[in-house]
Every structure is written in structure tokens, then in C-alpha cells.
Amino acid sequence: MADHEHHHDHHEHHGESLTSAAQATMERSGEQWTAMRQAVFEALASFDRPASAYDIADKVSQAQGRRVAANSVYRILDLFVGSNLARRVESANAYVANDHPDCLHDCIFLICDTCGQTTHLDDDTLSGGVRAVAKAAGFAPDRPVIEVRGTCHDCKEG
Structure with a gap:
């Protein structure tokens, strides 16, 4: 490993810990942690590879038993990216949950x-x-x- 790489062995979150860290980060930035934001975040975090807004909307729709529009999910994902809760994989137009939302790095x-x-x-x-x-x-x-x-x-x- 190169000395200049930054690893988060002690700061990575998973499962409920990741959701709690995301909620705390969002609230520190002055944003509310709503039930829909939590549902979108948990759906995003459940994927083992980058997920599109449509993938996330489908998963939230199934969990809630009602249709959730991809446009609503895009707005929440944009907020998550701006708050460091998610990263956008540009070439795939997809997103991944940031497993260390309390740490800002490129x-x-x-x-x-x-x-x-x-x-x-x-x-x-x-x-x-x-x-x-x-x-x-x-x-x-x-x-x-x-x-x-x-x-x-x-x-x-x-």
C-alpha cells in the first residue's frame, strides 16, 4: 500500500451503523432525515455494486408496496452526494453509499x-x-x- 492512500479501517460503517452515521451527517448539515430519505439510503446501501436511481426506486417501491418515482430518488441522491452520503459513479450514471460519510476525501x-x-x-x-x-x-x-x-x-x- 502506498503511504498516500487513505483507508478507513476504523471509520467504515455497515448496516445500521452506516444508516446511523448517514443520519448524523445529514442532520449536522442542517437537513432532515425523513422516512423516505432513510428508505432510499438503505436501498442504496443494500446493493453490492453501483445502483441507478431506477434500481433504487424499484427496491423502495417493493419495500413500501407503492410506486416511488425515479425522479424523487434522483433528488434525494443529489442531496446525498452533496452531503457526502453517496458517491456518483459518473461513467455508469449510478451511485454507491459512502461507508465513511463523516470523512471528506476525493x-x-x-x-x-x-x-x-x-x-x-x-x-x-x-x-x-x-x-x-x-x-x-x-x-x-x-x-x-x-x-x-x-x-x-x-x-x-x-
């Missing part, structure tokens, strides 16, 4: 073109270089998104 997604598995790594050194190049070009970067497409270890070995 991230790198490693996306397997074979199975779709997506690994999220934090590396502020690399994104810092991206930010520096953007600033040198007179651009004010908000959030670098770095996605690496390829083949994961399991698919490469299989």
Missing part, C-alpha cells in the same frame, strides 16, 4: 468491465495533483472524479 473508482464490481479508494495525493493542474489552467475544481475501467482481481484470475 475518491478513485476501480470499475470492473466484466462483473461491474466497483472498488472505492481514497487518494488525496492523486486528486491533489488533478486539482493543481486544473487550478494552473485557471479552473476552480469542485470535486475531481477519477474512474479506472478494467478487470478486477476475481475476473482476471477466473
Whole structure:
């Protein structure tokens, strides 16, 4: 492991702990944690790979026994991304729950073109270089998104 990578072995949340951390982060930012936001977050967190708003809307609809529109889910996902509760995988137009919402870092997604598995790594050194190049070009970067497409270890070995 490189020294500049940031890992969250002690800060990662799962299950109820992740939902509680997301709720606390949302409330600290002055937003309400509504039943619908919780349902969307729990649905998002239940996927083992990036999920589209339609995937999430379907899962919430099934759980609630009523149709939930993807447009409503998109609005909530945008709020989650802005509050650091979720990350958007740009090339897939899909989302992943951030398992450490109380920690703000730029991230790198490693996306397997074979199975779709997506690994999220934090590396502020690399994104810092991206930010520096953007600033040198007179651009004010908000959030670098770095996605690496390829083949994961399991698919490469299989």
C-alpha cells in the first residue's frame, strides 16, 4: 500500500451503523432525515455494486408496496452526494453509499468491465495533483472524479 492512500479501517460503517452515521451527517448539515430519505439510503446501501436511481426506486417501491418515482430518488441522491452520503459513479450514471460519510476525501473508482464490481479508494495525493493542474489552467475544481475501467482481481484470475 502506498503511504498516500487513505483507508478507513476504523471509520467504515455497515448496516445500521452506516444508516446511523448517514443520519448524523445529514442532520449536522442542517437537513432532515425523513422516512423516505432513510428508505432510499438503505436501498442504496443494500446493493453490492453501483445502483441507478431506477434500481433504487424499484427496491423502495417493493419495500413500501407503492410506486416511488425515479425522479424523487434522483433528488434525494443529489442531496446525498452533496452531503457526502453517496458517491456518483459518473461513467455508469449510478451511485454507491459512502461507508465513511463523516470523512471528506476525493475518491478513485476501480470499475470492473466484466462483473461491474466497483472498488472505492481514497487518494488525496492523486486528486491533489488533478486539482493543481486544473487550478494552473485557471479552473476552480469542485470535486475531481477519477474512474479506472478494467478487470478486477476475481475476473482476471477466473
